[in-house]
């Protein structure tokens with residue numbers, strides 16, 4: 001019998017860790033890892049529990065790193081004004097943004113919320129939107145990681161003796177490289193964003209993607225069954241007036257959260273109303289333009305609970321893939337009162353990044369937490385697989401290591417590095433064994 005129950009934000013994963021630990025410093029993390037290895041047990045760090053998959057789940061020791069949240073170092077400015085900043089890996093993104101702002105700095109790009117821990121966000125490949133930019137892991141320059149030998153490794157892209165491989169794995173490893181205790185990020189000078197939000201006809205948006213996606217940060221939401229795309233175009237250092245606080249509250253809290261919860265409850269009780277509610281929602285969240293600090297524009301509160309699956313596609317496959325999703329939704333008449341979200345990212349070189357080696361379009365499907373999602377997500381997953389889609393590691397999907405491996409050119413390198421730093425699988429859980437393969441025998445470093 002175990003004493004603890006852990007549940008993730010969306011309620012889609014539960015675990016019963018034998019122990020919950022809250023180390024106060026790196027030394028205590030080392031002790032915890034040593035103890036887990038000696039006991040032949042497992043150990044995993046958890047951030048904010050915002051992954052929809054059981055990425056953080058463990059029956060062994062669950063480690064909260066909330067105490068490792070300090071600013072450690074701010075480096076000198078590079079020629080472009082960026083600086084390397086080292087922070088405790090457990091810091092939450094909202095706290096990190098405040099610390100950076102105090103130093104006149106910011107993250108280059110962010111996803112749509114700021115509740116995650118930094119370590120958790122990079123470990124699953126969390127990303128925002130911007131066709132010239134990568135996800136959070138691409139902003140990582142170095143890290144300290146406690147591996148299964150109970151040693152602290154301080155690694156970066158040029159580290160000798162297998163350190164560079166450990167770095168490549170650890171900056172997106174679902175926790176399989178070890179426990180991250182500190183992360184060094186390349187941060188840019190603080191900037192403002194002007195957000196231009198506008199409903200546009202979906203066919204127009206799909207025809208104009210090449211032009212629209214050249215913006216610094218472009219994304220759109222599409223409510224199933226409608227022909228409207230709610231576009232959001234964020235431009236750096238713009239000059240629109242800020243939103244009056246009451247308008248911001250009405251949009252972000254009342255419409256996007258309060259009323260949205262009510263429309264979802266109605267859609268759950270009376271599915272026949274969903275197409276009308278979707279049309280209403282697409283109209284209600286109308287046009288607005290405002291300027292604010294970058295992190296205030298990138299992120300907003302998400303209080304309506306949902307389940308999510310997100311697929312990364314080669315950017316050129318987006319229009320055809322969305323067309324197939326539309327056809328399936330219309331044929332199946334699936335009850336979906338949540339919008340589909342489309343974002344963009346540049347190709348990157350992070351081994352297990354969903355944008356590895358190709359300009360990427362992300363398609364995220366959501367379902368209200370009181371409605372079933374399995375049939376919808378299965379159908380969309382089948383479509384996305386047909387376009388060589390890669391699932392977000394922190395969002396729901398049904399893929400396995402055997403069929404993910406061919407989608408990632410560096411999959412075997414990641415597996416080999418994992419085998420070397422964690423030969424007995426002390427950082428494993430059933431989810432990472434499912435998606436990365438059961439831990440392998442160590443292979444010698446190149």
Ligand SMILES: Cc1cc2nc3c(=O)[nH]c(=O)nc-3n(C[C@H](O)[C@H](O)[C@H](O)COP(=O)(O)OP(=O)(O)OC[C@H]3O[C@@H](n4cnc5c(N)ncnc54)[C@H](O)[C@@H]3O)c2cc1C
Nearest residue numbers: 047048049050051111112116117119120126127175180394
């Ligand atoms: C409302 C909502 C909005 C979201 N928006 C976006 C978005 O815009 N873009 C996007 O890409 N994703 C998004 N996500 C997904 C989310 O960013 C990821 O799932 C992220 O991993 C969650 O961070 P976390 O701190 O909650 O990590 P957790 O879910 O707690 O953990 C994630 C993984 O990181 C590992 N981990 C945590 N800490 C450490 C550590 N110190 N060392 C080693 N491994 C560690 C865990 O073991 C686990 O494998 C969203 C999720 C929700 C619920």
